[in-house]
Amino acid sequence: MAEQKVAERKRPGDGAAPHSELIGATRAESRGLIETWWQEMSEADAEGRPVANVFVMGSIAEILRCFDLPMSFPEITSLQTAVRGKQMEMLVAAEDYGYSPDICGYVKVDVGLHLTGRNHPSGKLPRPALVVSPNTCNTYIKWSEIWERMYGCPVFVLDLPGWRGTGGSVLPGSEEFERDRRYVEGQLRELIALCERITGKTLDLDRLREVMGEVNALAGLYDEVVAENKHHPAPFDAMLDGLNYMGIANAYRGDSRGTAFMRLARDELRERVRLGMGAIPDEKYRLLLIGTACYSHFRRFLELFHSWGGVFAHSEYMSFAGGGIDRGIRYELERPIESMAEQILWSAQQSFSGIFFSQDWQARIVREWDIDGICFHGIKSCRTVSTGLPDEREWQMRTNDIPGLFIQSDLVDARLWSDAQMKNRIDAFFEALASRKAAARR
């Protein structure tokens, strides 16, 4: 609390040194890392070395890294295609091939890329030699089957039994958790055997421990990064810089460069807090985003909130799409595979399938991050994050008196963006927040 007050008082111009060299360092570093990631994937593809396609909710980088398998994250590459404005031609290519306008746009952008020569705006998209598909989004499995048909590559479905409904999750220590864990551990061992077959290498347990140690460090730092946004003003926007943190947390999970990046990010954020630098110039409202942003209109999406002084202090996206590392991954390195099974299973329940039952998590974030309102952004592309959002919004208003905005567009499909409608609803939401604040002051 005391720290927050200091942060609130110190604003640029208050006498603190405004030009620390840390400021802006994270963005520059993340650009470099993403370029390097692309370079590594493109080189592997050019040299005919195997590349694995993996997903953000359960990549199992821990194992793949031990086999020196570069990882391609199609969700990230589809997102980048949209941010670079090239997604519509890919969507059309996939639709011409037969895919419906009503399915996940990430899948279609990727299919479009594969159908048109794998030429991504940032480099050559590799062809997969292996796909590791967790069940954390069912569409992952359908998507993987498309590559299976295109390239005949093996698809390993990593089945992580999730949240079981009323009564919550299957708790560690219970007999049921132990059974789930055995299933997951067995699958991890099968995945290792598959990687050994594909690469001709044997798993080096010391290397695995090293990689897992990096994940432990990364997870701790990621937690700290996310927690920095409890300060007022929030030093980063969860939908802007938060995206970079997530991207690196995925692409460099288990790699010392990722850990170093996250340390840099944390340090820069601390510096920003020290200087009283907020993510936006004049923070008035602190928001939690449930869903994702709209990448076909990314700048505009953010502008509609920022122009009201609204900053995304947190997002559920940073949890599930950050690979679940915010939910406390702490590997025990003396028993690496058993521990990995346990921790991945737990984070899958908490973070990935927890999004279907996330009302309590949302309420806690609202309290701890001092959130004024929740923006539920339903995206046509993604039933995984969007299906029950209207109900969640209503629940939060009814049960916890948390104001919520429900809007709909898409991740990548520009045809689904209606600017006037978005603006009207967002403006009305902020007006309601303003009256609420005024009433609270009276």
Add this chain to the structure above:
Amino acid sequence: MTDDLTQLIHETRELVEDLDYPAARRWLEQNPGGKVLGHFQVYFPEELAHAAGMLPIKLAGASSALQVRQADARFAAFVCSIIRSSLESVLAGRADFLSMFVTHPICDAARHSCGVWARNLPDIPCQVLYLPHNVRSAYAPEYLESEYRRIAGVIEEVAGRELTDDALRASIELFNENRRLLRELYRIKRETPWLISTVEAYLLTRAGTVMPREEHNELLRRALPLVEARDAKSQDKIRVVFEGGFCEQPPLEMLAVIQDACYVVDDDFLIGLRWLTEDVPAGDNPYASLARAYIETSSYSPVQRDPEKLKEEMLLARIRAAGAEAAIVAAAKMCEPGLEEQVSYSRALDDAGIPHLVMEFEEKTNVFEQVRMEVETFAESLLFEFA
């Protein structure tokens, strides 16, 4: 004068179309204190509920007769209809007698729906039965057995009575009989499709979702000999397989339009009822037997991955086994897995040179002119081609 079969089908249709689940309500009257378990598509081992004395029913959506009001406000706009109508059935009091609800991780919408159910119906335990997605893992059978035992524990609590192995064995026998009768119905469809229309066969199958299995067995035992004894002649219609009815169900009127032009000699309507393709030997460990059957002797659908049963190959095999000349490859509107699979089915059929019609449907559609035109044009072009 209506014959016995026509009367039976008429009664079955009334039962299936009644949105208030009359057979379940009757069962509750006859079994005071009885509990009903509602499970969502696609497959649920109903034996577990039955062995604990509960009545299992399948929530398979509803036709346009159900006005979806409350559930629409709970879900995003781009979610399929069956998710909404299944919840609406309960919120609107149509299926307000449920004591437990189970869904499965078949798709992202179905997984989300458990959270929505749990928030809106706090008095009904809402569970996800995590059927395995990695069925070829050596660890999957043991896992699935343990998951069946877990859900059996919840069922015991709700039912307020023990679920014994002996009771489970007896239930497996009862359901084996049901599956045998359904296989017989489908054999008749394949071999003599002029004896039973698509709608009639569908109604006889669908009745199993809403009535006690003992009664369904009785219905099929009465109906099948009457069907076989029918005096009907084969007509000049193309033989098709309908694929795409694994979850949301096409409206009956749409099936009627299709049957006017085609013999539907096989299909995947309500495939969960026929998911286990052979008798399950209950054995010493009936949970393990059910788990093994789910993996080893089972059908296929877009929402169940099995690398040893590639779905397009399974479809081609179904077409060949049924002696079909063509296929209708359908998908429910907004059904992510169905729409994705439709593309691979269609490509595989193209490669195999099998004519097919690609279409979308919604359970609540009530205008069929467009469908009629498409199906008739398709059928006529094939009749002309095959002539």
